[in-house]
Amino acid sequence: MFRQLLRKGWHMQTAQLIDLICDPKRTLDEIAEAIEAQLPAEAITHELLRELRIALREASEQGLVVRGMLVGARLAPAGTASALDLYGMWVNRANMSQIDLNLLRVAAWAYRWAGDELGRAMALVNLADGLFVRDDFAAAMEAAQAALKLFEAAQHQAGIEKAKLVQANTLVELQQFDQADALFQELEASITVAYDDPDDVVRYVERLNLWACAVENLRDEFAWAQRLYQQAEALLPHTGAPTPFVGSAFRLALNQGILHQRIGRHAEARRFFEEATQLLNEGYVNRFLTDADRFDLYQEQLSLALLLDDRPWAMTFLDQLDTLLETGEGSAKQRAELLRFKAFLSEQFDQVEQLMGKAIALFRELGADLLALACYTQLAERAYEAGRNAVATHALAEAQALLAAHPSPRRQLELGRIVAQHDASMPLGERVATAQALAQAGDPLGAAALWEVVGRAYEQAAELDAAREAYAQALAAMAQARGMVRLSLHTLRLGATRRRAAERSFYLAPDAEAAFELSEQVRAQALLDELSNAGLWRLLDHEDLHEIKQAYEQLSYAQASLSLRELRGQRPIIAGSSSADIHTVQARQQAEAAYFAATQRIADAKIARVGWITGQPATRKAIQAALPPGALLVAPTLIGSEAQAELWATVLDAQGHIQRLCLADKSAWKGFTRRWQETNLLTPKGLARKEAADLALTSLYRIFFAPLEDSLTTASSLVIALDEAMPLYPLHAAFDRAHYLLERMPVSYIPSGSLLTLLHQRHATRQSASQRWVLGYDAQGEAEYAQLKGLTAELATLSQLIGGAQRHGPFSPDELLTLSQRARSLHLMAHGQFPAHGSGRFAQLITGPRRLYADDLYRTELQADLLFLDACHSGQVGPGMQGFIGAALVSGASAVIAAMWQVQYDTARPLIRSFYHHWRSGLPCAQALCRAQSDLAHTMPAGAWAHFYLTGMPELPFS
Numbered sequence: 001m002f003r004q005l006l007r008k009g010w011h012m013q014t015a016q017l018i019d020l021i022c023d024p025k026r027t028l029d030e031i032a033e034a035i036e037a038q039l040p041a042e043a044i045t046h047e048l049l050r051e052l053r054i055a056l057r058e059a060s061e062q063g064l065v066v067r068g069m070l071v072g073a074r075l076a077p078a079g080t081a082s083a084l085d086l087y088g089m090w091v092n093r094a095n096m097s098q099i100d101l102n103l104l105r106v107a108a109w110a111y112r113w114a115g116d117e118l119g120r121a122m123a124l125v126n127l128a129d130g131l132f133v134r135d136d137f138a139a140a141m142e143a144a145q146a147a148l149k150l151f152e153a154a155q156h157q158a159g160i161e162k163a164k165l166v167q168a169n170t171l172v173e174l175q176q177f178d179q180a181d182a183l184f185q186e187l188e189a190s191i192t193v194a195y196d197d198p199d200d201v202v203r204y205v206e207r208l209n210l211w212a213c214a215v216e217n218l219r220d221e222f223a224w225a226q227r228l229y230q231q232a233e234a235l236l237p238h239t240g241a242p243t244p245f246v247g248s249a250f251r252l253a254l255n256q257g258i259l260h261q262r263i264g265r266h267a268e269a270r271r272f273f274e275e276a277t278q279l280l281n282e283g284y285v286n287r288f289l290t291d292a293d294r295f296d297l298y299q300e301q302l303s304l305a306l307l308l309d310d311r312p313w314a315m316t317f318l319d320q321l322d323t324l325l326e327t328g329e330g331s332a333k334q335r336a337e338l339l340r341f342k343a344f345l346s347e348q349f350d351q352v353e354q355l356m357g358k359a360i361a362l363f364r365e366l367g368a369d370l371l372a373l374a375c376y377t378q379l380a381e382r383a384y385e386a387g388r389n390a391v392a393t394h395a396l397a398e399a400q401a402l403l404a405a406h407p408s409p410r411r412q413l414e415l416g417r418i419v420a421q422h423d424a425s426m427p428l429g430e431r432v433a434t435a436q437a438l439a440q441a442g443d444p445l446g447a448a449a450l451w452e453v454v455g456r457a458y459e460q461a462a463e464l465d466a467a468r469e470a471y472a473q474a475l476a477a478m479a480q481a482r483g484m485v486r487l488s489l490h491t492l493r494l495g496a497t498r499r500r501a502a503e504r505s506f507y508l509a510p511d512a513e514a515a516f517e518l519s520e521q522v523r524a525q526a527l528l529d530e531l532s533n534a535g536l537w538r539l540l541d542h543e544d545l546h547e548i549k550q551a552y553e554q555l556s557y558a559q560a561s562l563s564l565r566e567l568r569g570q571r572p573i574i575a576g577s578s579s580a581d582i583h584t585v586q587a588r589q590q591a592e593a594a595y596f597a598a599t600q601r602i603a604d605a606k607i608a609r610v611g612w613i614t615g616q617p618a619t620r621k622a623i624q625a626a627l628p629p630g631a632l633l634v635a636p637t638l639i640g641s642e643a644q645a646e647l648w649a650t651v652l653d654a655q656g657h658i659q660r661l662c663l664a665d666k667s668a669w670k671g672f673t674r675r676w677q678e679t680n681l682l683t684p685k686g687l688a689r690k691e692a693a694d695l696a697l698t699s700l701y702r703i704f705f706a707p708l709e710d711s712l713t714t715a716s717s718l719v720i721a722l723d724e725a726m727p728l729y730p731l732h733a734a735f736d737r738a739h740y741l742l743e744r745m746p747v748s749y750i751p752s753g754s755l756l757t758l759l760h761q762r763h764a765t766r767q768s769a770s771q772r773w774v775l776g777y778d779a780q781g782e783a784e785y786a787q788l789k790g791l792t793a794e795l796a797t798l799s800q801l802i803g804g805a806q807r808h809g810p811f812s813p814d815e816l817l818t819l820s821q822r823a824r825s826l827h828l829m830a831h832g833q834f835p836a837h838g839s840g841r842f843a844q845l846i847t848g849p850r851r852l853y854a855d856d857l858y859r860t861e862l863q864a865d866l867l868f869l870d871a872c873h874s875g876q877v878g879p880g881m882q883g884f885i886g887a888a889l890v891s892g893a894s895a896v897i898a899a900m901w902q903v904q905y906d907t908a909r910p911l912i913r914s915f916y917h918h919w920r921s922g923l924p925c926a927q928a929l930c931r932a933q934s935d936l937a938h939t940m941p942a943g944a945w946a947h948f949y950l951t952g953m954p955e956l957p958f959s
Contacts, residue, residue, distance in 0.1 A: 017048075018055050021067045028102045032070050032109045041113075044075040066102045073106055077113035084110060085119060101130045121150035121159055128166045133292055134331050137170050144170070161187060161203055165210065172214040184211040193235070198245065201238040205248045208232040213255050222259065229256050246283035250276055254297055261304050266841050267855025271813070273301050291328045295321060302341060311345070312837040318345060336362035340375055349386035353379065360398075373402045377414065384422030392422070413437060417446040421453050428457055432470075439477060448477035452497045455504065464508055471501040499725060503639045510648065510660045519637055519650040519660070520617035523721050523752030623753035624656045626760045628746075628924070628955045630716030633753055636663065636704060638725045645669055647703065651711060652753065659711070664703050672703050676729075690941040697735035697942060705734055705741065717746040717926070719954060721753055724881060728900050732930070733937075733946040740937050742930040748895075748954035751881055755889070759953050763894045769824045769863040772804030776829035777811060777847045785831045785846055788905055798827060801916045802958075810848025817860040825866045827912075832871030832899070840878025841887075845871050854887045862892030865956050866925060870912060874898040875949060885951050895925055895952030907944045911936060919958045926954030 017039075020031060049071065056068045073080040084107035104127040111119035128143035144166040151159035164183050171180035187207050194200045212228035215221040232252050239245035257272030276297050283289030298317045305314035321338050324330070330338075339359035343352045356379040363372040376399040383392035396415055403411055413434075420426055420434040431454050438447040455470035478498040506518040618626075627633055633652040638645045647664040664672065676696065705712060712718070718741070720731055732747035733740050741747055750756045778791040792808060799806035802825070809830070811819075820826055831846040841855040867888050869875070875898030877883040888896045897915075914932035919925055929950050936945040 017052065017071070021056075021070075022064055028067055028070070028105045029109075031067055032105075035070055035074055036109075036113070039071075039074060041075050041077075044071060049075070066100055066106060069103075069106045070109060073110035074113060077110045078116075081107060081110035081114050081116060081119055081123075085122070101127055101134075104130060117150050118154045118156060118159070121147045121154070121156070121163075124150070125159060125163050125166065128163070132166055132170055132173075137173060140170050141167060157190075158200075158203065161191060161207070165203075165207055168214075169210050172210065177214060180214050181211075184214070195238050198238065198240050201235055202245050202248055205232045205235050205239060205245075205252070208235075209248070209251050209255055213258075216255075216259050216262070222262075225259055229259070245288070246279050246286070247288045250279040250283055250289055250293060253279060254293075254300065258300055261300065261307070265855070265858065266304065266307070266839070267853035268859065269304055270842065270853065270855075271850070273297065273304070291324055295324050295330070295334055298324070299337065299341075306341075306344070310835070310837065310839050310842075314345060318342060332362050332366055333368075336366070336368075336371070340371075340378075343375075343382075344378065349382060349388060352382050352386075353388075353391060369402050369405065373399055373411065376402070377411075377418065380415070381418050381422065384418065389423070392418075409441070413441055413443065414446065417443075417450055421450050424457075428454070428461075431457070435470075435473070439473075444477040448474045448501075449497050451477060452501045455501060459504065459508070468505050468508055468514075471505040474498070474501040475505075503637065506637065506648070507639045515660060516620060516650060516652075516658050517617045519635055520623075520721075520753055523635065523723070523754070617752075618754040618757045620652065620656060620658065622757045623652060624654070626753070626757040627652075627654065627719060628717050630654050631719055631954075632708075632711055632715035632717070633719045633721060634704075634708065635721035635753070636723050636726065638669075638723055640666070643670070649704075649708070651708060653711060653715070661707060663707050668703070672699060675699065693942040694735050697730070697733050697740070698737060700729060700731060701734035701736050701741065704729075704731055705736075712744070715745060717954065718748075719753075719756070720747065720749050722749055722751055722877075722881075722951075724751075724877070724879060728876060730900060730942065730946045730949070732933075732949055733942050740934065743934045743937060746924070746927040746930045746954060747949075748926040749949055749951045751886070751889070751951070756953070759889070759894055762892070763865075763953060766863060766892075768865065769822050771822050772802050772825045773819055773823045774799040774802065774804055774806045774827045774829075775809065775811065775816070775819065776806075777809030779831055779846055782831075782846060788829065788831070791829060794829065794909060797913065798916065801913060802827075802920060811852070812848060812850050813852050813856045816847060816852055817856065820857075820862055820864065820867075821860050823862075823864050825868070826864055827868040827870060829870040832869070832874040832903075834873040834876040834883065835878075840876070840882030843873070843876065843878075843883045845869070845874065845884075854882070854884045857884070857887040857891045860891055862888065864893045865895065867893045867896045868912075869896065869898040870903065870908070872899060872902045875900050875947075875951075889952060893952065895950055895954070895956055897925075897929060897948055897950050899947040900949060901943075901947050903947060904944060907940070908948075911945055911948070922957070924954060925956040925958075926950050 020026070020034060023031075026034075052068060052071060056065055069080070084103065104123050108120050108123035108127065111117070111123055124143050124147035128140045128147060131137075131140035131143060144163045148160060148163035148167070151163055164187055168180045168183040168187075171177075171183070184207065191204060191207070193204045208228050209232050212225040212232070215228065216225035229252060232248075236244040236249055236252070239248050253272045253276040257269045257276060260266070260272060261269035280289050280294060280297055284294070298320045302314050302317035302321065305311075305317060318338075318341055321341070325335060325338055336359045339355045339362070343355035343359065346352045346355065356375050360372045360375045360379075363369070363375065376395045380392045380395040380399065383389070383395060396419065399415055403415075416434050417438055420431040431450065435447050435450040435454055438444075438450060451470050451474035455467045455474060458464075458467035458470055475498060478501075502518055506515055509515055623633065631654060635650040635652075637648045637650065639648055640646055644666055646662055646666055647669050649659075649661060649663050651659040651661075653659075676699065722728075732742045732749075735741075774795050776788070776791045776795050778788040779785040780787050795806040795808060798804075804825070807819070816828075828845065828847070832844070833846070834840065834843045841853065843854040844851040869884055874884050875896075877885060885896045885898055911932050914935055915929050918928035918931045921928075923931060929948065933945045933948070
């Protein structure tokens, strides 16, 4: 074509060239091939270039101008290649998602025309990296393979490594682990790290990081992944001077956060995400990190917030993700993920339907059928909840169509669960059969949700025996569900299901013999949410993880998981890839039952070994034996919804007699809660005036204890089993117009009588530590917290009083956990904070620049008789006893003293010294605390002394 055009005028030549460049049907590579074949460099004159510039100056798209650069590259390939090589070096540090990758294609052709095949390989591997970021996996693999051949021909080891890393990372995203692992193994065998070459170390760290991510993500090899991450961490100091390369450090922190999130160590996950945030901010300024990295971090933080049912926290990250995609281009996968998260968090169903529809369209366009299936499933459930049955039916039909191409009995059963749970027209017999099938298939989460609905249906039909049996099945399924997490049926969401099942069973037959067990089971399972996401995984060691891996290793994740995998945030699986092979899918289905069985068996064995809660109530005799002599166990229970609740109580006396009675009907309870809230008595200011405080505390006595006066008269001590559905009232300070309750007898708290028996068993068999510690951090230099003045002197006073050692902070979490492991008792003075919304796992103590979260306690084995948390709000709890008290009891403490509200540091000093004086003088722990509080009760308002309360074994001696 061009040889013919050379005989004509330059105007026609320019027009034809522009037509070629602007042809939308041709790719840049096709244009380059045409120019290579038909436009020799000597045919390009300055006049042609000038006219080309004039013609393209008015171009509306940058892409046309970039295509026009091919003509300049043809004329002067070495110079163009050199210029674009500098650009290629820069593009590695810039935001790949916002770069026109055709510039890299031009660079590759310029190197080719300059006869520099190694330079061409460099441009191609950068291009492959950019294609990978855009989720164009097929093109990324093709470009990486072309670069690899050129690098191998040139025996360029660094290039070979980078090309293979791009290929391996792409295979990981396609969830083709075996092929990816083979590449990682090749690199492991061929790479020798030159520690004096930071770039060489960076490449090695990146390989370890990617390999560990693949091992953790696709194989559940948590221990193996952790070892790889540790190797990478050890190399970080060699990646830069004077500080490690921020890009490598960021990705390592992010991936370790994801690992800890998956195994339920949420405080550790949050710590790594906070570290990644700091590194991101540093790297973003220097352009070592990009908006794509920011998107990945925000997405994982959003996932963690959703797993913890922390909606406000999740919304902050959703807004940040939205802002990122508004200011940048983003990939189709990112846009689809954001739409799905928005739909999940939206409370308006019309908006949910619109957002899910857009997300489904994008996922289907990408070939990510299984992610589209997950969207259809969530849409169907939300539609039922909104009363939009027609939308739900359509979504389920679309999901069924997708399942025809990706058969999965467990997915099929999940769709059946949604219909049975939400469609009241389904015959009750079919709903029962579905619940049974869910249990048999190893999905106790789904079974629990459905059994509770079945119980309500039986109750409405006045079949009360069948209703109680269905509720019992729901409770049994909930006990089996620990350690399993997914968005559609989260353990915290199912906590309401468990509670309804237990309270309705109790309410239907309060005088039945089984009512005691049901009343106790409301509390016996109260900590299972804590155990589900933290305690269980804390108990699993490497052998257990290996056993679970063996049970799960056949599962290639060809479908979005119904369990831990759902929130992993992976890129979509490409339809038709080997990961969607029908035989692999069938192997997964067969292996899931073995996986759940192995998890459950290990959990049962470990929980029994440490003497922790099983979810089953202890016998009446066992609880009676665990109570102090002459003690009375009072278990208040709220029955019904917040607006229509009644307050009941189960009472167990020292002789083993059980009494059940209604303490307050709906009217009395509603009036009490309204008056209590109106006087704002859950704040220290509300209890600051003695007369007003005593009046309010009298109402506590009238509601909770006046009906039990006869039993209180004969009791020598009182143990209150907390009901997690109630606010945290200072019941120990209830006032009968003459005496506070704690003046009449020692008062302590316990989540359940069953837990008290297990605490006794654990305490009797373990070897207690000998060291007593008094620790404190005065928050000097903290911007948001006042300095605790005089703390050094107080540490000395308390350490002398108890005969222990003292240490002044700041402390890192690891330092505190190490000291805690060796402590027989530990007193910690610091500021404290409980999250206003969301998970109590993130209650924190301000012990240094790195805070100690409640969830951190799961990383240690406490041997302490007593943990005294001398900090504001340290005793507040969330659902499932989330907070420091639940975490400390799970981790081994026999008793915890903590504060219900803000601690006035100066006024609390005499109280604490008095407690330790009485305890060391021979009084049991609970009695010593009540004596110290009663010493102040008639001279100071309740806000100054009623905040501290003891949870756990009340009769612990100072020994």
